[in-house]
Amino acid sequence: MGTSNIIVYVPPTLFCIVALAFLLLWQMKIFSAWQWSAGFAQTALGFVLSTFSIEPVFDAFSSGLVFIGAAYCYGSALLAHFGVQQMHRERGLFVLAYTLVLAYLVFIEQSLVYQLFLTDMGFAALLGLAVCMAARKASRPVDIALVVASAVVVLDSVSRATFFTFFTASSDNFADFANSAYNLAVHVSTITVCMIFPFTALGAIASAAIERHREDAERDPLTGLLNRRGLEHAVAKLPRSELPSGAIMVCDIDHFKRINDNYGHAVGDKVIAALAQDLQRAFGGSGYVARVGGEEFIVFVPSVTLQDASTLANAVRISIGERNWAETGVIGGITVSIGLSEVIPEDHALEHAFLRADSALYKAKTGGRNAVAVLDARTTAIQPQNDAQPQQMQPGRLTA
Secondary structure, X not given: OOOOOHHHHHHHHHHHHHHHHHHHHHHOOOOOOOHHHHHHHHHHHHHHHHHOOOOHHHHHHHHHHHHHHHHHHHHHHHHHHOOOOOOHHHHHHHHHHHHHHHHHHHHHHOOHHHHHHHHHHHHHHHHHHHHHHHHOOOOOHHHHHHHHHHHHHHHHHHHHHHHHHHOOOOOOOHHHOOOOHHHHHHHHHHHHHHOHHHHHHHHHHHXXXXXXXXXXXXXXXXXXXXXXXXXXXXXXXXXXXXXXXXXXXEEEEOOHHHHHHHHOHHHHHHHHHHHHHHHHHHHOOOOEEEEOOOOEEEEEEEOOOXXXXXXXXXXXXXXXXXXXXXXXXXXOOOOEEEEEEEEOOOOOOHXXXXXXXXXXXXXXXXXXXXXXXXXXXXXXXXXXXEOOEOOOOOOOOEEO
16 A cells, blocks of 8 residues: 555544444434445445555446445435435436446546546535435524535535646556545545534434434324323423413213224224314314323314304314214214313413313213313312412303
């Protein structure tokens, strides 16, 4: 090799370690994009091929293919992370065209300068396309940092290719690459600048994994709706200093046990999922829908009056009663009962309004089902409350 400086060992060693770390995270299902590990592994291999020579022409061609493969994998991983269309066909055609030009420059022209220029610019173009597409989806700070770090890698490749091709008198002999200033520049920039790329990728992946875990903890797996915990967190994020006004509805499927007994639990699950979709369509655009029990749902609609909420609840009740449930396997109709109450300034937590709505639901159930019962909190005598332990509301005026 001729170069004994320890710096030549650093990039392949670092990228091998990073590739193994990402492979382990992928196997642990922390993320689904195996391309991260493949990209870093190819980068390590590219440094080995370009620095520890086997045969100069072979090194030039194989390292060019390996680095463009790394760029393809990085782009795929970025697009997958941000949920952007992969464009496999277009990017695959680009790689094919690059490979043909690379073969011409290496085996026909035998030009080291143009081979390096092509490899750097091809790497930058392939990764840069993914960066441009992903940038529109980056909103979290850690994702923005990943896009910026990726852009830095692209700029590093472009600036190096431009400088050594047009502003220096570099050797055109493949055998001279290992001891060239270009090779040293690649190693230095990789160690000092481009290593931010894998670490920002790791940060973005970890953040996304934590967010998915939190999302899973706050979602009902059958319906995809919020659960009780998710509803509380969603309301807590509303940009208000106090509990927002609005209305709480508690919805329950009438005689649900009969559905399970007559048709089986699989059909019962289909009924629950179908009702969840109906409630989400009706209230999801203006409020929050959560499944809090087997067949029980909570709906919170901010900034709505009790009268308007009652009208909405009755419309949904009627729509559900008139729906054809044959697609779920149930012959005949299904009805729901709904308890409704408003959120008032005296409520220190959504739980207070929920307790009133739950009491109203009980009234609707005992009154014959398939009804909306409303508990008006403003005509209800409220016992003194302890902030740490809310007291049960006294029975108030109920209307069905």
